[in-house]
Amino acid sequence: DTAVSQTPKYLVTQMGNDKSIKCEQNLGHDTMYWYKQDSKKFLKIMFSYNNKELIINETVPNRFSPKSPDKAHLNLHINSLELGDSAVYFCASRGDGGGTGELFFGEGSRLTVL
Amino acid sequence: EDQVTQSPEALRLQEGESSSLNCSYTVSGLRGLFWYRQDPGKGPEFLFTLYSAGEEKEKERLKATLTKKESFLHITAPKPEDSATYLCAVTSGSARQLTFGSGTQLTVLP
Numbered sequence: 001d002t003a004v005s006q007t008p009k010y011l012v013t014q015m016g017n018d019k020s021i022k023c024e025q026n027l028g029h030d031t032m033y034w035y036k037q038d039s040k041k042f043l044k045i046m047f048s049y050n051n052k053e054l055i056i057n058e059t060v061p062n063r064f065s066p067k068s069p070d071k072a073h074l075n076l077h078i079n080s081l082e083l084g085d086s087a088v089y090f091c092a093s094r095g096d097g098g099g100t101g102e103l104f105f106g107e108g109s110r111l112t113v114l
Numbered sequence: 115e116d117q118v119t120q121s122p123e124a125l126r127l128q129e130g131e132s133s134s135l136n137c138s139y140t141v142s143g144l145r146g147l148f149w150y151r152q153d154p155g156k157g158p159e160f161l162f163t164l165y166s167a168g169e170e171k172e173k174e175r176l177k178a179t180l181t182k183k184e185s186f187l188h189i190t191a192p193k194p195e196d197s198a199t200y201l202c203a204v205t206s207g208s209a210r211q212l213t214f215g216s217g218t219q220l221t222v223l224p
Contacts, residue, residue, distance in 0.1 A: 043212075
């Protein structure tokens with residue numbers, strides 16, 4: 001059983017299109033995140049939800065919209081894709097008992113915008 | 115703004131050749147320093163948390179240490195399966211979310 005699962009693993013699309021990435025965790029965690037990893041391997045936080053409520057929203061274009069239908073799911077929708085959106089997007093979760101930085105990550109969704 | 119710098123960017127070792135990876139940080143009030151391992155095509159996997167200078171944590175061939183300005187990940191007698199990118203991250207009083215470094219890509223040759 002995969003603890004944090006993301007779909008799809010790969011997306012290839014044209015500029016201007018809209019795409020979504022889904023994430024589910026079966027760990028019973030209250031907090032979920034979206035991170036972006038660029039070509040230089042830096043991981044940067046985009047959003048954080050705690051029990052379906054948005055708690056962190058970093059400086060991310062409003063073309064990116066997260067949605068959390070319940071505390072086990074956090075989806076990411078991206079409108080009007082641009083070349084610079086190409087990256088690997090990681091979903092992660094954290095339980096209340098864990099330290100602030102002890103996250104469980106999914107395997108990532110590699111987005112390529114042509 | 116919190117900053118994390120890792121060195122070297124890449125490290126190639128022979129099997130059994132011990133070495134250390136460095137993570138330097140600049141934060142306003144460190145809350146925690148975290149080490150992760152990332153295999154190609156996978157998400158980061160949590161390894162260690164360090165909270166205060168002088169603290170050490172060990173797991174198999176890995177040992178993480180912390181000073182007031184940096185952390186080291188010591189790898190003793192590495193094996194090829196230790197090959198991965200090792201990421202360092204911090205949380206601070208001013209930024210409770212993780213700030214990551216760019217990682218050290220470790221290759222252990224048989």
